[in-house]
Amino acid sequence: MATKAIKHFRLRELVRAPPPPPVLKSTPSSSSFDFAKFESLQPNPVAPESSTNNFPKRANPFISTKNPQTGRWSPPKYSLRQQADLIKKARSSGTLALLPPSPKTSAVRLAAISFAKAQPLAKKHQVQSDLETQVEISTKDSEERWTQPIEWVGQVKERTVPGAEIGNRLYAGKKRMFKGHKWERVAEKKALKRKMLMRDMGKRIQRYKQASGFSVLLPCIFARCTYSFCPIVLQEEATKPPQAIQDLGREASILDTMDGAFIALVFHASLFLPCTSSAHSCAVRKSQ
Structure with missing residues (x-):
């Protein structure tokens, strides 16, 4: 069931058209622009990165994309909840490498590394054998069309959350861990008032x-x-x-x-x- 969901996802993305090339901005006219000043302000030209492989290019559906014609950003095709569901299924079926980069995959890989480190020495051989079997299955499936490599266009910007690496994101960077309930904050005043009333009751x-x-x-x-x-x-x-x-x-x-x-x-x-x-x-x- 998990492998079937990943297969449908890959086939659905392969059918989509490749992303359009970026539109180059037109330079201003020579009558109203000083080219000497413009050339002095420009940085050194850098050659654009060109992929030498012949993999099909597809826009990453896990991140927002920018329309080169209108300049507007469209939201990701799959929400974070849907991405998390696909990643869970890919982890269970051993096909995590077939998914495009996502903001959720970095956290999943860190969790997998920490889980592997927490395993006792007796279970390390078993984990290694399971990984080898998953690699064999993935190599057998690579002959099929839905497992062919894809070049995902787009860059994932990972958000740095303080305390995420130690598993304490709630109180990281705060002066006080817990402000307390209201009855805890007013307990001292209520005790003083009760003492005053009971003194000469x-x-x-x-x-x-x-x-x-x-x-x-x-x-x-x-x-x-x-x-x-x-x-x-x-x-x-x-x-x-x-x-x-x-x-x-x-x-x-x-x-x-x-x-x-x-x-x-x-x-x-x-x-x-x-x-x-x-x-x-x-x-x-x-x-x-």
Whole structure:
């Protein structure tokens, strides 16, 4: 089955017409061009490479080709997936030399070399005998038409991937191998926040159970509304709050995101309990 696929590929490419010769660019007219300056800028002429063999020339279907008339590049006839499938079949049937050069063949040959090096000494003779049998089969099939040599036109540009030779292409050339999951990156902050909440959890629960929601919220809201309209009191009492109120405000900000809105409102309201006396004094001053 593998040999049959390679045979169909070769026959299909042999039937195709040979690639057209490259079109030479026309030189500019002598009236608008300085030939002396042009000759000084040109490099030394190099004789073009001419093949002495009489092999049929065919365009390499594994690489992109350029149309000499339009100057546009056409994609490869076979995709990388199809090339990989053909290379696998050629390796299993021992006809890898019959395929044209491809970006995939270099990686396959490197893998075959590394696999042969990894074989133990006891299996080397067996591998060598298998290679000899494959060579014999290929020489017998060379008499057929589909196994005749072909000159593939085109140059394969191999892409150099860092770390491909050692089998580590993912982390080659990177400062950090793995950035980690998100839960790993935020674990330290979450542990610190959890420690802050659990430090005084018993006192917080006891304080919440002793105070009713409406009995705390309604006076505090009224006092806050009255206190907000007293600029004289704001100027007199614009001092730094004590450490206990700062800690309570920090815990309330954490509770906003973790323990629910109702408990956070209770603790926010408890911050303004001292405001009732200030509101009363403000009202007395206004009456005077």
